[in-house]
Every structure is written in structure tokens, then in C-alpha cells.
Amino acid sequence: xxxxxxxxxxxxxxxxxxxxxxxxxRLAAGGLLGALLGAALLAPLPPGALAADEHSHETPRPPxxxxxxQRMFGSFDRAxxxxxxxxxxxVCSNCHSLRLLSYRNLRQIGLSDAEVRAVAAAVQxxxxxxxxxxxxxxxxxxxxxxxxxxxxxxxxxxANNGALPPDLSLIVKAREDGANYVHALxxxxxxxxxxxxxxxxxxxxxxFPGHQIAMAPPLTAAGQVQFPNMPDASVDxxxxxxxxxxxxxxxxxxxxxxxxxxxxVIFLCILAGLAYAVKRKVWADAH
Amino acid sequence: xxxxxxxxxxxxxxxxxxDSRLPVFTMMQKEYGTFPTPRNFNYFWNFGxxxxxxxxxxxxxxxxxxxxxxxxxxxxxxxxxxxxxDVNFGWLIRYIHANxxxxxxxxxxxxxxxxxxxxxxxxxxxLLWMIGVVIFLLxxxxxxxxxxxxxxxxxxWGATVITNLFxxxxxxxxxxxxxxxxxxxxxxxxxxxxxxxxYLLPFVIFGVVFLHVAALHITGxxxxxGIDPKGPQDTLPFHPYYTAKDSFGMAIYLIxxxxxxxxxxxxxxxxxxxxxxxxxxxPPHIVPEWYFLPFYAILRSxxxxxGGVVLMFGAIAIWFVLPWLDTSPVRSMRFRPWTRPFFFxxxxxxxxxxxxxxxxxxxxxxxxGRLATAYYFLxxxxxxxxxxxxxxxxxxxxxxxxxxxxxxxxxxxxxAAKPMEKA
Numbered sequence: 001x002x003x004x005x006x007x008x009x010x011x012x013x014x015x016x017x018x019x020x021x022x023x024x025x026r027l028a029a030g031g032l033l034g035a036l037l038g039a040a041l042l043a044p045l046p047p048g049a050l051a052a053d054e055h056s057h058e059t060p061r062p063p064x065x066x067x068x069x070q071r072m073f074g075s076f077d078r079a080x081x082x083x084x085x086x087x088x089x090x091v092c093s094n095c096h097s098l099r100l101l102s103y104r105n106l107r108q109i110g111l112s113d114a115e116v117r118a119v120a121a122a123v124q125x126x127x128x129x130x131x132x133x134x135x136x137x138x139x140x141x142x143x144x145x146x147x148x149x150x151x152x153x154x155x156x157x158x159a160n161n162g163a164l165p166p167d168l169s170l171i172v173k174a175r176e177d178g179a180n181y182v183h184a185l186x187x188x189x190x191x192x193x194x195x196x197x198x199x200x201x202x203x204x205x206x207x208f209p210g211h212q213i214a215m216a217p218p219l220t221a222a223g224q225v226q227f228p229n230m231p232d233a234s235v236d237x238x239x240x241x242x243x244x245x246x247x248x249x250x251x252x253x254x255x256x257x258x259x260x261x262x263x264x265v266i267f268l269c270i271l272a273g274l275a276y277a278v279k280r281k282v283w284a285d286a287h
Numbered sequence: 288x289x290x291x292x293x294x295x296x297x298x299x300x301x302x303x304x305x306d307s308r309l310p311v312f313t314m315m316q317k318e319y320g321t322f323p324t325p326r327n328f329n330y331f332w333n334f335g336x337x338x339x340x341x342x343x344x345x346x347x348x349x350x351x352x353x354x355x356x357x358x359x360x361x362x363x364x365x366x367x368x369x370x371x372x373d374v375n376f377g378w379l380i381r382y383i384h385a386n387x388x389x390x391x392x393x394x395x396x397x398x399x400x401x402x403x404x405x406x407x408x409x410x411x412x413x414l415l416w417m418i419g420v421v422i423f424l425l426x427x428x429x430x431x432x433x434x435x436x437x438x439x440x441x442x443x444w445g446a447t448v449i450t451n452l453f454x455x456x457x458x459x460x461x462x463x464x465x466x467x468x469x470x471x472x473x474x475x476x477x478x479x480x481x482x483x484x485x486y487l488l489p490f491v492i493f494g495v496v497f498l499h500v501a502a503l504h505i506t507g508x509x510x511x512x513g514i515d516p517k518g519p520q521d522t523l524p525f526h527p528y529y530t531a532k533d534s535f536g537m538a539i540y541l542i543x544x545x546x547x548x549x550x551x552x553x554x555x556x557x558x559x560x561x562x563x564x565x566x567x568x569x570p571p572h573i574v575p576e577w578y579f580l581p582f583y584a585i586l587r588s589x590x591x592x593x594g595g596v597v598l599m600f601g602a603i604a605i606w607f608v609l610p611w612l613d614t615s616p617v618r619s620m621r622f623r624p625w626t627r628p629f630f631f632x633x634x635x636x637x638x639x640x641x642x643x644x645x646x647x648x649x650x651x652x653x654x655x656g657r658l659a660t661a662y663y664f665l666x667x668x669x670x671x672x673x674x675x676x677x678x679x680x681x682x683x684x685x686x687x688x689x690x691x692x693x694x695x696x697x698x699x700x701x702x703a704a705k706p707m708e709k710a
Contacts (some may be wrong), residue, residue, distance in 0.1 A: 100368050174561035253378040268545055272538035282531040286523055286664025
């Protein structure tokens with residue numbers, strides 16, 4: 001029984017080695033060796049409990065996208081975010097809402113007031129009731145939330161083969177390894193490997209958990225979205241840009257947060273130095 | 288004590304007027320000014336003060352958040368996002384509160400394990416220790432209910448899993464769960480009462496912390512040598528010595544806190560909690576916040592539901608009787624060469640449980656969790672009582688001041704520092 005046990009531990013440690021928690025798992029394995037002292041109390045194991053390595057077809061880790069804001073002190077590339085907005089408006093927004101954002105927020109990624117007004121006015125939103133008690137349509141204003149493509153969940157499902165396109169306002173924060181995952185997903189469509197049968201209306205994606213995703217490949221050809229000054233942008237370029245835009249949408253405070261953090265940590269380091277000097281001085285006569 | 292004013296030593300007439308009628312200034316001077324404190328504290332003794340500061344930070348940031356939060360299952364998630372996006376510095380307040388909870392548990396775990404290592408739970412500090420365990424339980428309840436409030440997927444499913452634990456109790460289990468929920472599933476009434484209690488409990492904690500500090504000031508603090516101060520040569524007035532030392536510790540604590548808040552605010556959170564709660568979709572792995580993972584791992588180590596619940600609560604309940612489980616008259620592990628390695632192994636088992644609790648309950652993780660659980664209880668229920676009787680402890684120093692002033696015996700880290708020139 002003992003060799004089997006160690007095998008299981010080693011398998012578990014090996015499986016996680018690529019992860020940042022690899023050191024922890026070695027620690028855990030080390031702890032186990034010690035804790036074997038308590039092995040007499042070990043409860044009987046269910047059969048197959050040690051067959052740890054059966055998930056060989058797990059979803060791979062998304063590669064690092066290397067985007068501007070992913071560095072510790074990085075910020076959002078304004079041009080990329082604006083191109084990403086264009087991708088969202090022309091492609092994603094046909095199915096995906098962005099309900100937590102208002103058009104006025106777009107000033108943050110460098111749009112002028114006039115541009116924001118133009119983006120908002122491009123959609124018709126429902127307002128009302130008016131003095132006669134009727135709802136009416138009007139062009140959007142900067143203060144409006146982004147218009148959702150479907151009025152409710154049922155309408156969204158009915159138009160999408162039963163699947164619900166998730167809201168994208170928080171998608172980068174709401175997924176493990178957010179920005180890398182979104183970028184990998186958008187570029188991860190492929191033909192299913194031999195032996196994999198897709199369910200009807202599903203698509204094969206390398207990075208989607210379970211590999212079967214209802215969303216058809218949204219970005220398929222270079223130049224699908226025509227950026228000014230950048231004709232024939234590659235699929236990867238479009239994916240990177242829309243990921244930057246969505247990362248900003250999820251964490252619009254990121255730049256302000258990091259800028260404040262730098263100042264506060266510098267201040268605290270000086271404070272700590274002074275506090276230590278005071279402590280040394282106060283304690284000088286106590287030793 | 289009948290009638291008349293208190294003799295106040297303060298010169299300022301206003302202070303003196305108040306102090307002679309309500310001697311709060313005299314009390315503060317006695318308890319935080321001249322209060323005799325062992326001179327040999329190491330930096331582990333900062334964590335009590337840090338926990339106090341952390342509690343205040345949590346209450347202040349929490350009250351501010353409550354001004355903007357809406358405790359309704361249809362509105363809660365969006366109201367949190369409004370705080371993040373539209374309330375001035377709302378993101379800062381919320382990240383301080385969310386990461387403050389993690390910092391609170393880091394600080395309190397270190398505080399607890401410091402007490403375990405240096406025997407701070409032994410006579411005459413048993414009640415002080417037990418009050419501390421009560422604070423820890425209240426903290427866990429408060430943190431759990433606070434995590435439910437954003438009404439994300441982990442909020443909802445965490446609440447479902449944890450409240451369902453009580454259904455393991457025979458006969459009364461199911462009625463208790465229904466009563467906790469305020470219905471037949473986690474829903475709006477659950478959110479409402481959790482919000483109400485999450486607002487209440489911190490003030491209860493504040494009250495119990497007051498008792499904790501009051502009891503501390505009766506017995507006085509323990510110290511790294513675990514021996515009692517024998518006279519004024521063994522102690523220093525709390526102010527300025529320990530106010531200065533705590534200030535430095537607090538600056539370091541704030542640096543760590545700031546790095547979390549400003550550069551990795553979601554590192555300790557779970558991405559699923561940025562998905563609005565959906566009773567129809569269960570997340571693939573339901574994991575509680577990291578500070579509950581050791582106990583969650585114990586729960587999952589037992590194949591039987593009731594057994595798991597009993598063992599999980601037992602892991603904390605055992606701390607209540609710890610003063611009587613540890614039979615050794617020597618407090619500090621420094622002088623307990625036999626017990627010391629087993630103590631470190633116990634810390635390791637706790638860390639293993641912390642790690643395993645966040646992993647899916649399968650394969651080697653289950654085995655690791657069971658071994659660590661077994662050792663955790665073995666340490667408290669068998670090793671401590673037995674070693675305390677059998678162990679040959681090292682000779683204790685004569686007094687606190689001797690090893691500090693004349694060398695000999697293990698020196699506290701700070702004691703070796705060269706004295707600075709006096710200005």
C-alpha cells in the first residue's frame with residue numbers, strides 16, 4: 001500500500017508543477033512524509049482514490065497574451081482599447097451585452113466627448129413612459145448604459161440555439177487567468193481531433209472547458225474588422241485588441257489603482273523607515 | 288470609594304476636571320502608558336495590536352460600503368459593481384474591505400499560533416485564551432456572511448454548502464437549515480438576514496475583544512521565555528517602548544496590505560464570484576475563501592457527513608480545552624525539545640490542510656487531507672497530554688532580565704542590536 005501511496009503523491013505533485021503552486025505541493029508532499037507517523041489512523045481508502053492521473057485530456061493552460069496592462073505597473077494601450085471597442089461594436093455586440101458600462105465611460109479610453117456622443121447616438125434605446133404614458137425609442141445618450149442586444153434571457157437563448165451569450169462587462173475578472181483565457185479562447189478554434197464528435201451546433205475550441213462551445217468562431221478572417229491605419233489586421237490582433245477593451249471594461253479603475261498604489265507604498269516604506277528609527281532610538285537605553 | 292472625586296495626576300485643568308469625575312485618562316495612562324510589559328517581546332507580539340487595528344479598518348470600510356450596498360437578491364450584485372465603478376473611490380473601499388478580511392485572518396492565525404508556540408494559553412491565561420477562541424469563531428461567522436453579500440456564484444453556492452452542514456445534525460438539522468435560510472433554499476430572506484448579522488457581529492466582536500484585552504491586563508502578557516516577570520527589571524512601560532515597536536510593525540503590515548489592495552486585489556478571491564448568483568448553475572468546484580480551507584479540508588476528509596461536521600467544529604472546539612490538554616508546566620516551546628518538532632509538524636499539517644482544501648477531493652489530495660487531519664488531532668489529543676508528562680524540559684532562565692542583559696540563553700533578535708548613540 002505504501003508504494004501506491006507515494007506514487008499518488010508524486011503524480012499529484014508532478015501534475016501541478018507547471019502551476020505557481022508547485023512549490024506548495026512539494027511542501028504538501030513533504031508534510032505527508034512527516035504525517036505518515038499518523039498513518040495508523042488512516043481511514044480505509046475508497047477504491048481508485050489514488051488513480052490521480054486520469055485527466056490527460058484536461059484543457060491546456062492559455063498562453064500568456066503579453067498585453068500592455070498585464071505587467072505589474074502596466075496601463076491600457078489606448079489605441080488597442082479603442083480598436084477593441086470597434087471589434088466589440090461590430091462583432092461581439094450582436095450577441096453579447098455589456099450592461100454594467102455606460103457610453104460616458106468610453107472617455108476613459110481616450111474618446112472625445114463628440115465621439116462618445118456619436119457612439120451612443122448610433123443605437124436606439126427605449127425610454128419612457130412619456131406624458132401620454134407610452135414608451136418610445138430615442139437615440140442613445142452618453143449617460144445610457146450600453147444597449148443589450150436582447151431584451152431578456154429567453155430572447156437571447158431563442159436566437160442562439162438555446163445557448164446564452166454571457167454578459168461581457170466582467171468576463172475578464174470572472175474567468176480563471178482572465179485576459180489570457182479570453183485571448184486564447186478567441187484564437188483557440190480548431191477542427192475537432194479524430195474521435196471527438198461534436199454535438200449539433202457546437203464548435204471545437206482548444207481552451208474552452210470540455211472543448212465544445214456554442215459560440216461560432218467570432219473572428220475568422222484577417223481584416224474582418226477594418227481598423228483605420230491598420231488594414232488586414234490578423235485574427236490574433238483583433239483578439240488582443242478586444243481583450244484589452246474587455247479588460248478595461250472589467251477593471252476600469254486599474255490605472256488609477258496602480259498609480260495610487262505606487263505612491264502609497266513609497267509613502268509607507270518611508271514611514272516604516274522612520275518608525276524603525278524611532279523604535280531604535282526609544283529602545284536604545286533598554287538593552 | 289463612597290462619594291467624592293478621584294485624585295487625578297493630570298495638570299491640564301480640563302483634563303483634570305474630566306478625569307476626576309470619570310477617570311478615563313488615568314485608566315488609559317495605567318493600561319497603555321505605564322502598563323508594565325515584559326521587556327523581551329519579539330515581533331510576534333505585534334499581532335494582537337495589528338488585529339485590533341484591522342478590526343477598526345474593517346468596521347470603518349464596512350460602514351462606508353453599507354451606505355452604498357443594497358441587500359436584495361435582485362440588486363446586490365449590481366450595487367456592488369456600482370460601488371466599483373461609480374462611487375468615488377468605491378473600488379478602494381471595497382478592495383480594502385475584501386482584502387482586509389484576508390489580512391485579518393493572516394494576522395489572527397499568526398496571533399493564535401504565537402500563543403500556541405509560547406504557551407500563552409496556560410495558567411493563569413486560560414480564560415484570556417478561551418475568549419480569544421470565541422473571537423475567532425465570531426470572525427469566521429462574520430467573514431462567511433460577508434462573503435455572501437456580493438451575491439456572486441461563490442457567494443450563493445458557498446452559502447448553500449455551509450448552511451447545509453447543519454442538516455447533518457439528527458432530528459433538529461433540517462428545521463435549523465430552514466430557519467437559517469428563512470425559506471426552503473438560499474434566497475432573498477437569507478441575504479437580508481446575513482446582511483443584518485454581518486453588520487451586527489463586528490460590534491459583538493468589538494465587545495469580546497474588550498473582554499480579551501481586559502483579561503490580558505489582569506494577568507499581564509506572556510513572553511517568549513514563558514516565565515513570569517519577577518520585578519521592574521523584567522518589564523518596560525508599554526509607552527513608549529511597545530507603542531514604538533507596534534508602530535513599526537504596523538507600517539510593515541500596511542505595506543503588505545497595500546500591495547494586496549493595489550496590485551493584486553483579486554488574487555485571494557475566486558473569479559466565479561464575478562458571475563451573478565444563479566441557482567440553476569452549480570460551479571464545477573465550490574471552494575470557500577482561503578482562510579476556511581483547513582477546516583473545509585477536515586470536513587471533506589471524513590466520508591460521513593455528520594462525522595465531518597463534528598470533526599470540523601471539533602478542530603476549533605479543541606482549542607477551548609487546550610489549557611487542560613497540555614499537561615506541561617513549561618510554557619515556551621523554546622524549553623521543550625521533545626514537543627517542539629511535533630509542534631512544527633502540526634503547523635505543517637495545518638498548511639497541508641489549507642492547500643488540500645482548495646483542491647478537488649480526489650486522488651492523493653484525499654489521502655493527504657486525511658493524514659493531516661489525523662495528525663492535527665493526534666497532536667492535540669495524544670501528543671500534548673503525553674509529552675507534557677514524559678518530556679525532560681530544558682532549564683528555565685532565572686529571570687527575563689538576566690538572559691537579555693548578560694547574555695546566556697537564547698537571545699531575542701532585537702536584543703543583539705547595537706544601542707544607538709543618545710542624542
